[in-house]
Amino acid sequence: MKDGIVAGSFRDPGGFVFRRHGVLYRQIQAVAKDDYQLLMESGLYADLCARSLLIPHEEVGAGAGLDATASQVIRPQPLRFVSYPYEWCFSQLQDAALVTLQVQRQALAHGMSLKDASAYNVQWHEGRMLLIDTLSFTRHADGEPWVAYRQFCQHFLAPLALMSYVDVRLSQLLRVHLDGIPLDLASRLLPWRSRLRFGLLAHVHLHARSQQHFATRQPPAAGNNVGASGLLGLIDNLESLIRSLRWHPQGTEWADYYSDTHYSDSARATKAQIVGQMLGQAGAREVWDLGANTGVFSRLASKDGVFTVAFDMDPAAVEQNYQECRRQQESSLLPLLLDLANPSPGLGWAHGERVSWLERGPTGTVMALALIHHLAISNNLPLPKLAQFFHGLGEHLILEWVPKEDEKVRFLLAGRNDVFPEYNEEELRRSFAPWFTIQRCEEIPGTARALYLMQRRTPA
Amino acid sequence: MSNDLLSLRIQAKGVGEGSRVTRMCIFQEQAIAASLRCRDHGPWITLRPAAIAIAIALLLFPQASHAYVDPGSGSMFLQLLLASLLGAMYTLKMYWRKIRSWLTGSKKLPPPPAPKPPAEPKDP
Numbered sequence: 001m002k003d004g005i006v007a008g009s010f011r012d013p014g015g016f017v018f019r020r021h022g023v024l025y026r027q028i029q030a031v032a033k034d035d036y037q038l039l040m041e042s043g044l045y046a047d048l049c050a051r052s053l054l055i056p057h058e059e060v061g062a063g064a065g066l067d068a069t070a071s072q073v074i075r076p077q078p079l080r081f082v083s084y085p086y087e088w089c090f091s092q093l094q095d096a097a098l099v100t101l102q103v104q105r106q107a108l109a110h111g112m113s114l115k116d117a118s119a120y121n122v123q124w125h126e127g128r129m130l131l132i133d134t135l136s137f138t139r140h141a142d143g144e145p146w147v148a149y150r151q152f153c154q155h156f157l158a159p160l161a162l163m164s165y166v167d168v169r170l171s172q173l174l175r176v177h178l179d180g181i182p183l184d185l186a187s188r189l190l191p192w193r194s195r196l197r198f199g200l201l202a203h204v205h206l207h208a209r210s211q212q213h214f215a216t217r218q219p220p221a222a223g224n225n226v227g228a229s230g231l232l233g234l235i236d237n238l239e240s241l242i243r244s245l246r247w248h249p250q251g252t253e254w255a256d257y258y259s260d261t262h263y264s265d266s267a268r269a270t271k272a273q274i275v276g277q278m279l280g281q282a283g284a285r286e287v288w289d290l291g292a293n294t295g296v297f298s299r300l301a302s303k304d305g306v307f308t309v310a311f312d313m314d315p316a317a318v319e320q321n322y323q324e325c326r327r328q329q330e331s332s333l334l335p336l337l338l339d340l341a342n343p344s345p346g347l348g349w350a351h352g353e354r355v356s357w358l359e360r361g362p363t364g365t366v367m368a369l370a371l372i373h374h375l376a377i378s379n380n381l382p383l384p385k386l387a388q389f390f391h392g393l394g395e396h397l398i399l400e401w402v403p404k405e406d407e408k409v410r411f412l413l414a415g416r417n418d419v420f421p422e423y424n425e426e427e428l429r430r431s432f433a434p435w436f437t438i439q440r441c442e443e444i445p446g447t448a449r450a451l452y453l454m455q456r457r458t459p460a
Numbered sequence: 461m462s463n464d465l466l467s468l469r470i471q472a473k474g475v476g477e478g479s480r481v482t483r484m485c486i487f488q489e490q491a492i493a494a495s496l497r498c499r500d501h502g503p504w505i506t507l508r509p510a511a512i513a514i515a516i517a518l519l520l521f522p523q524a525s526h527a528y529v530d531p532g533s534g535s536m537f538l539q540l541l542l543a544s545l546l547g548a549m550y551t552l553k554m555y556w557r558k559i560r561s562w563l564t565g566s567k568k569l570p571p572p573p574a575p576k577p578p579a580e581p582k583d584p
Contacts, residue, residue, distance in 0.1 A: 145543070150535035202542055211534035219533045230543030233550030237542075 001359075005066065007352030012116075014135045018066050025064065026057070026074050032135055033071040035112075039137045044110035048131070053103050055079075055125060055132045074134060077125070080286075080307045080334070084354055085119040085155070086174040087336045087344060089318040090163050090247040091326070093171065095129045096122035097156035101239045103131050104146070108231060113140035117148035119155040119180070120354075127331030143225035146234065150211075153203050154180025157242065161204060162186055164245040165194050168315045171337075178348050183208035199241030249316030267446040274442045275369065275398060276300045278453040281440065282396035284365035291371035295321040295335060298367075302333035309363075311338040340371075341379045358392065366394040370449075373402040376423055377412045383422065383431035391435035397454040401425055405448045425450070 001019060009017040014032030018025055028036050039045050048054035057074040064073040085093055099122055104114045114136050121133040146152075155174075158181040162170040166189055173181050187208040194200045226234075263271070279287070279301050289298040292310035294317050302308040310333060312318050321335035338344065343357035368390065375381045390397050402409055403425060404418075413420075429438065436454035443450045 145536055145539045147532075149539045150532055153535075202538075207535060207538050209534075210538040214534035214537055217533075219537045226540060226543040227547055229551050230547030233546030233548070234539065234543050236550050236553075237546045 007350070008120075008348060008354065010349075012135055016066075020066075024076065024078060025060065025066075026076060026134060027065050027067075027070045028072040028074065028135065029069055030071045035138050036072060036135065038112060038139055039134070042110040042112065044107060044112055044137065045134075047106055047110065048103060051102070051106070052128050053099055053106065053130055054134070055123075055130055057134060076132065076134065079123055079125055079132070081124070081309050082355065082360060083124060083334065083336050084174075084344065085159070086172055087338060088171070089315055089322050089335065089337060090160070090168060090171075091319060091322050092124070092129065093119070093156065093160055093163075094242060094245065097152075097160065097242045098239065099129050099131060100152060100156065101235050101242070104148075105232070105235050107137055108140060108228075108235075111140055112137045113144070113146060114138075114148050117152035117155060119174070124334050127325065127329060143227070145226045146231060149234070150183075150207075151180060152238070153183060153207055156180075157203055157238070158183055158186035160242060160245050161194065161200055162189055164247050165190055168247055168249075168319075171315070175344070175347065178353065183211060197241075197244075199237060199244075203238065203241065247319070249319040264446055267444055270446075271369075271400075271444050271451070272297065272300060274444070274451050275367070278398045278440060278451065279306070279365065281453060282365045282398070282455075284396065286364040287367060288361070288363045288365075288394065289367040289369070290340060291368065291374065292321070292335070293317045295324065295333060297369055298333055298335075299330075301365075301367075302330060305332055308333050310335045311340070313337065313339040340375065341381070361393055363394045365396040365398065366390060367398045369398070369400040369451075370402060370408070372399060372428075373406070373409045373412060373423075377409065377420055383427055387432040387435045390432075391456055395456050397436060397452070397456070399452045399454065400444075401428060401450045401452060403448050 001022070003019045003021065006017040006019065006024075012032075013029065014035070015026055015028045018027060045054065049056045055076045057076040060073050060075050062070045062072055064070075085096070088096070096119055100114070100117050100119075104117070107113050115138040116133070116136055118133075121131055121136055122129050123132045125132070154177075159171055159174055162173070162181065170189070173185075177185075183204055187205045190200065190204065195205055275297055284301055284306050287298070287301040287306055287308040289295070289301070289308060289310045292298045292312050293314070295302075295310040298308045298310040298321075310318075310321055312321070312335070315337055318335045318337045321333075324330075325333050325335065338357065344354070346352060346356040346359065347354040372386065375386055376383060390399070404410070404413070404420075404423060432438070432454060435457055437457060438452060438454050440453040441450055
């Protein structure tokens with residue numbers, strides 16, 4: 001990542017985020033000075049940090065600012081990986097929503113309020129979702145409504161309701177609608193029975209109609225006061241509603257993969273042993289596991305404290321992986337949703353507000369286990385293109401070769417013409433040779449598969 | 461809601477004055493107007509017939525949204541409406557918890573968190 005102002009940090013006049021020598025800082029402008037002081041002096045900051053709801057930071061002084069307009073500069077604890085709501089599974093988005101509501105409740109108790117409720121302000125940090133925008137707080141005037149209510153409903157409630165009631169894949173609407181799913185769209189897509197639940201009736205359906213009604217009219221000016229119990233009641237109701245939404249992963253292609261009889265127990269154990277050795281040989285300090293499924297092999301790295309991001313395109317697999325992370329309180333494994341054939345692009349203003357997946361790399365070690373046949377055969381990607389792609393991702397590559405004789409490849413080819421004469425191990429080696437040095441190759445006993453450990457060649 | 465604006469909307473929809481959709485549109489607009497009038501006479505927590513009418517009308521006849529004036533106004537208006545209702549329910553819920561804990565003899569619950577009055581701004 002380049003030094004300078006972070007491209008997506010321009011909406012809030014209260015400050016911005018910038019990088020210097022690779023370290024991330026947040027500059028606080030004079031206009032936000034009072035709110036920042038209140039956050040620190042009211043006890044809210046300490047309270048939120050103690051509850052792991054807000055990213056901790058250190059003050060480094062106005063002199064460290066990018067320009068003379070700084071009134072203070074803070075250095076937040078660095079995040080290992082920035083992820084976006086369209087890369088989260090259902091429970092990750094649900095946890096992010098609950099964190100936002102808990103933060104708002106604590107803020108109100110300290111005379112402050114969240115001035116925005118963007119899902120992009122919540123990130124995964126050391127095993128938990130927490131708020132990363134220290135400048136999201138503003139002084140709460142008595143009787144003032146919650147200005148971020150609309151944003152909360154669009155960023156959290158609408159996608160969660162659609163994922164729960166219609167189809168979990170509708171989370172991808174967040175890729176198109178960066179300020180959350182428009183409520184009129186959510187209202188149209190939700191089934192009629194969703195109106196039978198008071199929370200959805202009020203916060204989505206009636207909300208959408210109210211927005212529509214006042215789109216062309218001025219609202220009544222008098223009586224815009226919300227009492228304390230009203231605000232707390234609103235937050236309490238939203239929290240109950242968010243908690244009550246459910247999605248159970250079941251019956252998808254990959255979620256049951258490891259319960260299949262594809263690998264014998266001994267072959268799986270041998271594969272795990274070889275992968276573990278290769279991770280050690282590569283000296284992995286950060287791992288991206290591509291096609292990670294429920295994270296069985298990702299945990300070979302993360303159990304030793306190696307930060308690992310487990311990417312998979314199946315929402316059910318990512319959901320199961322995340323729930324397991326929560327159960328085991330794993331702080332080194334981040335499961336994310338990603339379609340490698342169509343990874344997250346740069347989005348927003350000038351393509352810079354949300355960083356593309358590739359720009360968030362490279363990493364140390366890439367694992368591509370039982371993946372290459374899906375890319376080469378299901379997605380018709382030639383092996384030389386795959387070699388070049390992996391070269392840009394990390395220093396080391398652990399790749400599982402799945403030949404045509406393998407049962408899974410035979411299944412992929414069963415319903416189509418075999419137009420892949422070059423899909424063979426010899427061609428694999430030839431394609432990867434310009435980009436990687438093969439350090440180790442091991443056959444997996446009891447299968448026709450092989451594991452490769454490769455090191456990236458220095459670009460010419 | 462002025463009759464002129466209502467007529468424009470009806471024309472835009474391409475329906476006749478006497479059609480069912482027209483009558484429903486008029487009903488819908490009247491329900492909204494009535495609900496706005498009701499707001500001046502009492503708290504929203506008392507669910508008046510007009511409020512019920514607006515809810516039914518809003519739900520039965522979805523329309524496309526073409527927001528171009530302050531899309532947050534509708535959210536604020538709904539929040540004011542919901543906060544009255546949910547605030548009362550929240551207060552009842554808190555009292556009910558206290559009564560229940562008193563009846564069951566369980567440990568006294570801490571009081572519900574309430575927003576503090578904002579601190580006075582400091583002199584620069």
